[in-house]
Amino acid sequence: MKFTWQNNDKQNFGIKKFLNKKGISHRMYNDVKHDGSILVNDKKPAMDYQIAPGDSVTVVFPPEKSDENVAFSYKKIVVVYEDDNWLVVNKPAGLTSVPGPSNREDTLVNRIKGYLKQQGSTDLKPHLITRLDRFTSGLVLVAKHRLANSLANQEVAAHQIDKRYYAIVDGTMQDKHRIVDMPIGRNGDNFRREVLANGQAAQTEYWVVKQFADCAWLKLKLHTGRTHQIRVHMTELQHPLLGDQLYEGPLDKGIDRQALHAYYLKFWDALAQQDREFELDLPEDMKKVIEEEDK
Numbered sequence: 180m181k182f183t184w185q186n187n188d189k190q191n192f193g194i195k196k197f198l199n200k201k202g203i204s205h206r207m208y209n210d211v212k213h214d215g216s217i218l219v220n221d222k223k224p225a226m227d228y229q230i231a232p233g234d235s236v237t238v239v240f241p242p243e244k245s246d247e248n249v250a251f252s253y254k255k256i257v258v259v260y261e262d263d264n265w266l267v268v269n270k271p272a273g274l275t276s277v278p279g280p281s282n283r284e285d286t287l288v289n290r291i292k293g294y295l296k297q298q299g300s301t302d303l304k305p306h307l308i309t310r311l312d313r314f315t316s317g318l319v320l321v322a323k324h325r326l327a328n329s330l331a332n333q334e335v336a337a338h339q340i341d342k343r344y345y346a347i348v349d350g351t352m353q354d355k356h357r358i359v360d361m362p363i364g365r366n367g368d369n370f371r372r373e374v375l376a377n378g379q380a381a382q383t384e385y386w387v388v389k390q391f392a393d394c395a396w397l398k399l400k401l402h403t404g405r406t407h408q409i410r411v412h413m414t415e416l417q418h419p420l421l422g423d424q425l426y427e428g429p430l431d432k433g434i435d436r437q438a439l440h441a442y443y444l445k446f447w448d449a450l451a452q453q454d455r456e457f458e459l460d461l462p463e464d465m466k467k468v469i470e471e472e473d474k
Contacts, residue, residue: 180263180302180324182450183237191229194219197236202330202449207240210325214241242301243325249278249304251296252289259318259457264450266291266305266321267457272436272464276310276319291321308335309342309444312407314422316462317344317441330449335404343443344399344409345388345461347468348418349429352387352395359383359412363405371425372407374415381405383412391472394421394432409439421468433468440465 184201186192192200194217195208203211211217218237219228230236245251260267268291270276275286283289291305306328308320320340322328334340364378365371372378382402389396395418399409410426413419419428423437432438445456461469 180240180242180326181237182240182326183235186230186232186234186236189232191231194224194226194228194230194236197230198238202326202333203238204329207325207329211238211240215239240325243304245292245296245303249292250284250289251293252285253293253297254285254290256287256290256294258294259459260455262451264323264327265448265455266323267444267455268319268321269459270311270316270319270441272314272316272462275313276307287319295323306331308332308446309340309441311441312410312437312439314436315344315439315441318342318444318457318459319441320444320446327450331446334446338402338404339447341443341445342401342404342441344401345440345442345465346385346397346399346409346413347421347432347434347438347465348395348397348413349421349432350393350395350418352390352397352418355387357385358402359385359416361412361415363408363411372405372411374411379403379405381408381412383409389469389473391469394468394472396469410437433471434464436464438465438468 216239220235257269259269270287275282277288278286288305295303302324306322308322308331322331360382361374362378363372363381364375366373384400386398387395388398410420410423414426419426421428421432421438422434440462442459448455
């Protein structure tokens with residue numbers, strides 16, 4: 180993977196500092212020095228060279244080779260968007276995002292890795308920027324190489340990636356719009372998360388799209404990204420998601436998984452210097468529930 184930048188500032192920079200401004204970490208810089216190449220104005224510079232205004236800097240990254248511990252899966256993925264740097268996919272409910280003890284052969288990462296190999300990519304370590312629980316469906320952002328991963332993770336850390344969800348929750352909502360601000364943590368070794376005074380800060384904003392007789396269709400925006408955040412906050416409000424067995428949501432409402440779908444994603448593409456924005460419709464199982472409730 181090759182990238183070229185021009186120094187458009189009115190001052191000189193050391194090579195390392197200039198590249199750091201472009202998102203290249205100390206570790207990536209060392210990788211490039213050992214296995215890639217750095218050119219200034221198409222020539223190899225001395226390492227103490229000062230990047231002058233107008234200079235052009237080209238970095239060639241070494242390929243990210245396949246991890247032999249992560250299997251290739253060639254099962255289908257649904258690609259929403261793709262370019263040289265990014266992949267946005269629509270993950271189906273029931274598919275685990277990353278390999279773990281219970282599934283190492285056919286997760287979303289395994290499938291993306293197989294897809295990249297079939298596309299002829301030399302970078303075979305896909306980086307999931309946004310992850311979804313196994314039974315949550317919707318948009319997942321994937322960085323196709325280490326530089327995209329570094330840039331996107333800076334946005335994640337600064338809470339700059341806009342992620343929005345559809346959910347169907349139990350009961351009648353008192354507030355049509357609210358920002359839920361409750362810390363979330365794990366009680367002992369329990370897989371299930373809870374609202375805990377000493378937990379991590381967590382903010383979820385929601386809007387009621389439509390209130391039905393005994394459930395509500397919501398839009399939600401994550402202001403933080405804690406594990407099970409929406410599910411925990413809605414449960415704490417006494418409005419668990421339909422089909423959410425772990426958080427004791429009703430299981431008799433016509434859906435056999437938590438009614439949660441990542442329908443909207445927006446992020447700043449620092450490599451193209453533009454916003455990227457994506458939106459999906461409701462999945463069929465959630466649409467069916469709403470249609471039944473709307474009768």
